[in-house]
Amino acid sequence: MMFTLVLTRSYTGNLMSLLAVRYIPQPFQTLKAVLDSHATNMVWEAGSMYDQFLSSVEAGVFVGVRAAEENGRLKYVKSTEYTPILDEQVRHGTHVFIFEDLTGRVLKANDFSRTGMGKMPVN
Template structure:
């Protein structure tokens, strides 16, 4: 029976910095670098080859980027028209791509599942790990002298490890959903917790991590050298290979598979708040 991470999905929120997400970091860096280079270069060439005022030359590229009108004198240099025309074409492609990606990002929102492995939990200092008191998993942590379990053991000094009886797990599910705590226990125990929560609330607020941290076998214990052990082992293997254990397990736990395929992306049609559009207000005021 594998041990897994049991965490909460939390609520869907819009990132107030979402307007920068349509482009990657290096796209923004390249755009700002080209904008600065063209503005400085245009100012320098205008100052070098003409005696007229060149104060507005550098701002022409900024105006084009912000989709503002630009005035070009008829007596200007030919290279000015060529550079401005190429910049207009490039910014048109970029702005169209930006608008399309931004609309998609505003409509599709993500349900984060940050804790997929024990390493993810250990590396997050804000979350508390809850283990079953006097259970085999917490005993493995206590006995650890190296590896990831030893790191969990050391994190107890920061108050990040709690050992609680299994019957108290339902009482802390709200803290798990709010991402204050995660539970680490056998997959069967966590499946029962999740199915009971769904049966009570009708919501899939909890998920199981993908990593099988460690697996402990389940078996029957019989008297040594007893002929019943061999016979029972044969029957148990046959039932397991036939899928009866999985079938009975699913049948005895109501709604055990209701939250197995929780979507990580949802489409929402709603109006944006002022907090989500704060950057638009700041640009307008400037």
């Protein structure tokens, strides 16, 4: 009887937690996942070291990034264009902004200051 009580309470608790928590889709975790999603375009920082690196890469996942650039799935933007790109394309889910960690922190802080909400997509 005690075993049945513990088992039913455990099942009820797990079921309740699964039903009560809202499912939030995770953003892309790897560059390979972005490349595999053919409906998603990439936005990279113009003039960064990655721009130069992509022109000389010969192996690895960055070869796929170079191929995506040749197919028109990669766009380079200057720092003055970050906010419009985030608002018009990244928020709608058609583009993924790939940036360095420091740039991302600054963009998140600016977005929070501008909108008052911490809802910048972190793809």
